[in-house]
Amino acid sequence: MTRTILITGGSRGIGRSAAILAGQRGWSVGVNYIGNKQAADEVVKAVADAGGKAIAIKGDVADEADVVAMFERTVAELGPLDGVVVNAGIVAPPQRLMDMSAERMRRIFDVNVLGAYLCARESVRRLARSSGGKGGSIVLLSSAAARLGAPGEYVDYAGAKGAVDTLAIGLSKEVGPEGIRVNAVRPGLIETDIHASGGQPDRARRLGVTAPLGRAGTADEVGESIVWLLGDASSYVTGAIIDVTGGR
Numbered sequence: 001m002t003r004t005i006l007i008t009g010g011s012r013g014i015g016r017s018a019a020i021l022a023g024q025r026g027w028s029v030g031v032n033y034i035g036n037k038q039a040a041d042e043v044v045k046a047v048a049d050a051g052g053k054a055i056a057i058k059g060d061v062a063d064e065a066d067v068v069a070m071f072e073r074t075v076a077e078l079g080p081l082d083g084v085v086v087n088a089g090i091v092a093p094p095q096r097l098m099d100m101s102a103e104r105m106r107r108i109f110d111v112n113v114l115g116a117y118l119c120a121r122e123s124v125r126r127l128a129r130s131s132g133g134k135g136g137s138i139v140l141l142s143s144a145a146a147r148l149g150a151p152g153e154y155v156d157y158a159g160a161k162g163a164v165d166t167l168a169i170g171l172s173k174e175v176g177p178e179g180i181r182v183n184a185v186r187p188g189l190i191e192t193d194i195h196a197s198g199g200q201p202d203r204a205r206r207l208g209v210t211a212p213l214g215r216a217g218t219a220d221e222v223g224e225s226i227v228w229l230l231g232d233a234s235s236y237v238t239g240a241i242i243d244v245t246g247g248r
Contacts, residue, residue: 001232002026002027002028003022003025003027003028003082003083003230003231004027004028004029004030004074004075004078004079004080004081004082004083005022005027005028005029005030005081005082005083005084005085005230006029006030006057006070006071006074006081006083006084006085006123007022007029007030007031007032007084007085007087008032008061008070008084008085008086008087008088008115008119009032009033009034009061009087009088009089010029010030010031010032010033010040010043010085010087011031011032011033011036011039011040011042011043011056012036012039012192013190013192013219014087014141014187014190014192014219014222014223014226015031015032015085015087015088016039016043016046016219017218017219017220017222017223018085018087018222018223018227019031019043019046019047019054020043020046020047020050020223021220021223021224021226021227022052022227022230023046023048023049023050023051023052023054024050024051024052025051025052025227025231026051026052027052028052028053028054028078028079029047029052029053029054029055029078030054030055030057030070030073030074030077030078031043031044031047031054031055031056031057032057032058032059032061032070033056033058033059034058034059034060034061034088037056037058040056040058041056043056053078055073055074055077055078057070057073057074061088061111061116061118061119062107062110062111062114062115062118064118067115067118067119067122068122071122071123071126075126080133080134081123081126081127081133081136082127082134082136082137082230083127083136083137083138083139083230084119084120084123084127084136084137084138084139085139085141085230086115086116086119086120086123086138086139086140086141086164087141087226088111088115088119089111089112089115089141089143089160089161090108090111090112090157091108091154091157092104092107092108092154092156092157094152094153094154095153095154096152097155097156100156104156105156108157108160109156109160112157112160112161112163112164113160113163113164116140116163116164116167117167120138120140120167120171120182123136123138123180124138124171124175124178124180127175127178127179127180128175128178128179129178129179130178133178133179134179135178135179135180136179136180136181137180137181137182137183137229137230137231137234138171138180138181138182138183139183139184139226139229139230140164140167140168140182140183140184140185141164141184141185141187141226142161142164142165142168142184142186142187142241143157143158143161143164143186143187144186144187144188144189144243144245144248145157145158145161146158146161146162146164146165146186147162147186148248161186164184165184165186165241167182168182168183168184168239168240168241169239169241172238172239173239176238181229181234181235181237181238182238182239183229183234183237183238183239183240183241183242184240184241184242185222185225185226185229185241185242185244186241186242186243186244186245187217187222187244187245188211188217188243188244188245188246189203189207189211189216189217189245189246190216190217190218190219190221190222190244191216191217191218191219192219210248211245211246211247211248212246212248213246213247214246215246216246217244217245217246221244222244225242225244229242
């Protein structure tokens with residue numbers, strides 16, 4: 001079945017992998033990005049090469065007007081939505097809470113919490129049967145940090161992802177009668193460039209050996225879980241939080 005999905009933060013890492021895997025299934029994908037148009041265009045091409053259709057959509061998930069616009073454009077150009085991957089997120093350099101500025105924490109929460117809630121809201125508005133939608137699937141990207149706490153590194157990010165876990169649980173119960181499933185995926189140490197953005201490009205590889213499986217994970221391994229949650233194979237799964245952590 002052909003689907004139309006929107007992936008926030010779809011130009012890199014886990015979002016990129018999920019987009020390309022969706023393309024392999026022939027799906028249409030809205031690829032949201034915030035700054036790197038070239039990377040987003042490369043994902044659009046990769047989706048097309050894989051057999052799907054895609055468009056790149058610039059927007060900051062922490063900006064309500066941008067969020068509304070990205071949803072409207074996806075529907076206008078690709079058709080009614082079947083699913084949304086709320087993936088965009090940021091970390092900051094390792095720091096103890098006592099040393100964090102309010103500005104740092106505000107940006108972390110604006111993107112990772114407010115952004116997730118805004119995107120989830122717009123998803124429901126378009127997927128809900130009571131609003132003329134056909135139901136669908138929302139996949140939220142959390143993190144193992146939500147249960148590990150990320151002490152001495154980024155307890156602000158960990159707390160933000162804890163909010164995402166709670167959103168998955170509460171929203172799934174709220175919108176189940178609308179035909180909408182809501183689940184979260186909690187990646188562990190995954191080799192993506194989010195670690196470099198936090199000043200630790202080797203973090204996943206360095207710490208991955210501490211996982212029971214003895215290595216860091218790949219973006220594709222997380223992407224497979226996302227695409228499964230978007231599709232019919234997971235049709236009775238909602239309110240779930242799936243760890244993709246190598247046992248960590």
